[in-house]
Amino acid sequence: MVLTPHELQHIAQLAHLSLSPDEINTYLPQIESILSHMNDLQQVDVPSQGASDGLPSAILRDDEPLAHPDFSPQSQAPQWEGGFVVPRLS
Numbered sequence: 001m002v003l004t005p006h007e008l009q010h011i012a013q014l015a016h017l018s019l020s021p022d023e024i025n026t027y028l029p030q031i032e033s034i035l036s037h038m039n040d041l042q043q044v045d046v047p048s049q050g051a052s053d054g055l056p057s058a059i060l061r062d063d064e065p066l067a068h069p070d071f072s073p074q075s076q077a078p079q080w081e082g083g084f085v086v087p088r089l090s
Contacts, residue, residue, distance in 0.1 A: 001035040003028060 005024050008031065012019045019027065069075075079085035 001032065001039060003032050003035065 005021075005028060008024055008028055009019060012024075073084070074080045077084050
């Protein structure tokens with residue numbers, strides 16, 4: 001994909017970036033290279049598979065909550081009087 005300096009400047013403005021002409025000249029070939037690699041990846045034929053196809057089932061476990069100690073706000077507060085007690089700032 002060929003990207004013009006004007007298009008790169010427009011993309012930079014959309015991202016709230018200000019690029020100098022030197023930065024545009026530096027970044028333009030780099031971004032074109034990245035876009036070229038992305039285009040190559042789009043051409044790869046990948047068979048459609050589910051997310052876990054090909055994974056051994058032994059590594060998967062049931063999704064169950066783990067038992068944890070009491071994490072209520074009262075148990076975590078150094079002082080609790082109907083709410084957190086915070087020292088007054090002077």
